[in-house]
Amino acid sequence: MLHLLPTQFAAAPFAYPDGAVARLAGGMLWFAAYEVLGDGPRRIVPVADVASLGERAQRLHARVVAPRPAWTLGARTLRFDQPLVAGILNVTPDSFSDGGAHAGDPAGAAAAGVAMAAAGAAVVDVGGESTRPGAPLVWEEDEARRVAPVVERLAAAGTLVSIDTRKAPVMEAALAAGAAIVNDVSALHWDGRALAVVARTGAPVVLMHSPDPSKGPHGGSGYRDVVTEVLDWLEARIQAVVAAGVARDRIMIDPGIGFGKSLTDNLALVDALAAFHGLGCPIMLGASRKRMIGALDNEAPVERRLGGSIALALAGAAAGVQLLRVHDVADTVQALRVWRGLRDRALAPS
Structure with missing residues (x-):
């Protein structure tokens, strides 16, 4: 089954164009890409292109970036x-x-x-x-x-x-x-x-x-x-x-x-x-x-x-x-x- 591993963490997210980085689970970290796991050879996909991976990837991305309720x-x-x-x-x-x-x-x-x-x-x-x-x-x-x-x-x-x-x-x-x-x-x-x-x-x-x-x-x-x-x-x-x-x-x-x-x-x-x-x-x-x-x-x-x-x-x-x-x-x-x-x-x- 496909999974997404956030990677290319951004020390200075404000320096990136809009949409190029995403915030991890509403916390203190930002990342620019995913490593794709469990779906053929591992590969790197920019955050901005996650929709190209299909519906499951979009659901996973929504979970990855959603803040966790207290x-x-x-x-x-x-x-x-x-x-x-x-x-x-x-x-x-x-x-x-x-x-x-x-x-x-x-x-x-x-x-x-x-x-x-x-x-x-x-x-x-x-x-x-x-x-x-x-x-x-x-x-x-x-x-x-x-x-x-x-x-x-x-x-x-x-x-x-x-x-x-x-x-x-x-x-x-x-x-x-x-x-x-x-x-x-x-x-x-x-x-x-x-x-x-x-x-x-x-x-x-x-x-x-x-x-x-x-x-x-x-x-x-x-x-x-x-x-x-x-x-x-x-x-x-x-x-x-x-x-x-x-x-x-x-x-x-x-x-x-x-x-x-x-x-x-x-x-x-x-x-x-x-x-x-x-x-x-x-x-x-x-x-x-x-x-x-x-x-x-x-x-x-x-x-x-x-x-x-x-x-x-x-x-x-x-x-x-x-x-x-x-x-x-x-x-x-x-x-x-x-x-x-x-x-x-x-x-x-x-």
Whole structure:
């Protein structure tokens, strides 16, 4: 299926003739051309000529350039016209990144989440089950007991919370405790009740790609073309979720870096992140501290992957990603502030 990858980004869009550049998803980036994917040989087509590619290309272009509506979540509003940070808060005993630092300590976990918000996280993403390869399945009642007290404390402190789970009862418990967003690594596939929970509550949802989410997040047997296959899968999943009663403008997508994908696959997806704007939804990128960083840097252990995590976050920002899911909130927020300062200056005519 045809997809469009925005390219030839314009540092100074005001210097181009009218119609020669387009704004990416209502954000801070402008581009002058598309690379055409999944429809024969890859080729570059100027933005002004996108109509020559047919009706599907015109629909994709309309999605690419459309501003993403903000999410109003109680007293909070999450805007998508610049990259934001979601801080990762694990309350598991077996997290790959923090060794269970907050397991069994709701007050301490909540304090850590509040500190993330104070450091600039727009959202704190709370999870009670590890999704690392080989991690054991957690019974849904145990997972709910882990996350609900933390979510309740964070919400009471005014922190915007997402719940990272694939189980309907955990979603319900967390939403009742004050969570506002559901983040599901199975894209609402794992638990047959989950889609109904999201549709009934109206909570925004993050749909993440994995090759076979009904069996777990790390299955799969490889790809012929990882970028177009992940795009096709997410496009079909969005359609199914919308058909079940979830508003399209309450859906965010995540390409699932590190989930059932090789290093080569992950690099290809990061390089093609801008193509995911063609799905018409905000994008989350979760690449913080992941295995691909160690693979590219002499097997650097988790605690020595900050530089790589920042590099991937900035690659996401440069592709128009709206939400960056990270462990190192303060460092990432600082990097994004510098990135935004550079973009603000570039967008201002001399």
